[in-house]
Amino acid sequence: MIPDLSAAIRNNDLFLHYQPQVTADGLTLVAAEALVRWRDPRRGLVQPAQFVHVAERNGLIDQLGCWVLENACREAASWDAISVAVNVSPLQFRRHDFVDFVTRTASDAGLDFRNLELEITETSYFDDPARAEDSLRELRALGIRIALDDFGVGYSSLSLLRRLPLDKIKIDRSFVAEVGLADGAAIVQAVVALACALGLKVTAEGIETVEQQRFLAACKCHFLQGYLFSRPVSATELTAYAERLRDPRDGRRSGGDEPLRAQDIA
Numbered sequence: 001m002i003p004d005l006s007a008a009i010r011n012n013d014l015f016l017h018y019q020p021q022v023t024a025d026g027l028t029l030v031a032a033e034a035l036v037r038w039r040d041p042r043r044g045l046v047q048p049a050q051f052v053h054v055a056e057r058n059g060l061i062d063q064l065g066c067w068v069l070e071n072a073c074r075e076a077a078s079w080d081a082i083s084v085a086v087n088v089s090p091l092q093f094r095r096h097d098f099v100d101f102v103t104r105t106a107s108d109a110g111l112d113f114r115n116l117e118l119e120i121t122e123t124s125y126f127d128d129p130a131r132a133e134d135s136l137r138e139l140r141a142l143g144i145r146i147a148l149d150d151f152g153v154g155y156s157s158l159s160l161l162r163r164l165p166l167d168k169i170k171i172d173r174s175f176v177a178e179v180g181l182a183d184g185a186a187i188v189q190a191v192v193a194l195a196c197a198l199g200l201k202v203t204a205e206g207i208e209t210v211e212q213q214r215f216l217a218a219c220k221c222h223f224l225q226g227y228l229f230s231r232p233v234s235a236t237e238l239t240a241y242a243e244r245l246r247d248p249r250d251g252r253r254s255g256g257d258e259p260l261r262a263q264d265i266a
Helices: 002-010 048-057 061-076 098-109 129-141 157-163 182-197 210-218 235-246
Strands: 014-023 029-040 044-046 083-087 116-120 145-151 168-171 201-204
Touching: 002 029, 002 048, 002 061, 014 061, 014 235, 029 048, 029 061, 029 235, 044 048, 048 061, 061 083, 061 098, 083 145, 098 116, 098 129, 129 145, 157 182, 168 182, 182 201, 182 210
Parallel strands: 029 083, 083 116, 116 145, 145 168, 168 201
Antiparallel strands: 014 029, 029 044
């Protein structure tokens, strides 16, 4: 798989899908997370869980991450008031020229820095905390937003909220899946309240039911992402999704009770 993946990156044989992030009422598309896809001639569609881990283990993750950032910025440059969120691997973040690479890539693509959000994990912080903080502050000063991904999974996330220059945290889907339980609901409520007290926005991942949406909206969670609203879609489908949400004549704009789903535009 390694030679094939390396060739796919070099030959631009990968493609991106985007999963929408919407306001808590489900009525406004604010951003979309870029997700890489690979259709191999022999294997067919290879799941990201398979080849991303291969890239991490075999030194290809920086190349893969650069490809994703370059293409996500290029496609998002034509979007109207929709930000693109791009995952950054710890190895990619360790590049000595990371800030220059990000800003150069966005500039070359014609993407407004304010429409770019980088999703990092706490692992990115530990190797060189001082450099990590400096890099993130430099990016934020330019208007690029920073989100802490997989919040709550690592042991030191609470301390990072105080140290890192962040704009947003993303609540991991494992917590969202348990909001129907007393403990799970209490954890999510506490996380949202803490983030809001610190002036941070919150996105909850893995929203699959209307009940989860209503609970998170009641908690004052800012943004939601999950299959209830849309599966990951192409850039063209994402644009159509945004247009449908903006159209007040669409009867499915119903205050969040019946969110517009990807199958409505596919």
